[in-house]
Amino acid sequence: MQKPYYQDSAVTIYHGDCREIVPQLGRFDLLLTDPPYGININKSNRLSVSRGFGGETWDSEVVDEVLLSSLFSISENQIVWGGNYYMLKPSRCFLVWDKQNDGRDFADCEYAWTSLDSVARIFRMRPMNMDGGKAHPTQKPENLIRWCIAQSSVSQTILDPFAGSGTTGRAAKDMNKTAVLIEKEERYCEIAASRMSQEVLAL
Secondary structure (H helix, E strand, O other): OOOOOEEOOOEEEEEOOHHHHHHHOOOEEEEEEOOOOOOOHHHOOOOOHHHOOOOOOOOOOOOOHHHHHHHHHOEEEEEEEOHHHOOOOOOOOOEEEEOOOOOOOOOOEEEEEEOOOOOOEEEEOOOOOOOOOOOOOOOOOHHHHHHHHHHOOOOOEEEEOOOOOOHHHHHHHHOOOEEEEEEOOHHHHHHHHHHHOOOOOOO
C-alpha cells in the first residue's frame, strides 16, 4: 500500500495517479469529485500564467469511462461535478450551483450529476474573489462542498480522487466525516495538507 502524503484522524491524502491508488482502497459511502472535463479550462484567459494556472495540461483530456466505472464500483453513492461531460445514466437529482453571475464572463451555473434518490437542488452563492482567492483553477467554495455532502447525509466516508487543493477533505473534516483524497500534482497535495492541518471549524 502506498504511503500517504498526509494523514490525520479524518483525512488521508495520497500523491499519485488515482488509477494506481484506487485499487488499493476499500469502499466508500460517497464519491464526491470534480474531475477534469477535457475542455482546456487551464487555457482560459482568466487563468493567466502569471497566477500560476496558465501552463498546466491536466484538463486536456476527459476522464475515461473505465476509470469512472472503477470509482463507481467502490462507492455507494456518487456526486460528480461536470457530469454533463460524461456518459452517465439518467438522474433525477442534479445539484446546481447558481453563481448569481449578473452578466459576468463566466457561466451562470455549474451542475453535478448524482446517483442520489432525491430531487434536484440549487445552491445559490456568488463566488466572491473567484480567481484571486483560489489555489487551484477549478477550486469550489467550501460552503458548496459542505452542501453537497449534506445532500447525502448518511455518508460518513468520502473519496475524492481528483482532489486539487483539498476542498472536499476540508469540508468533510469540518463535518466530522472521514475522507481520502488523491492528487497527481505535488504542489496541490502540499496546499491540501496545509488546509487539513488547520483547526476544525465549529458548526
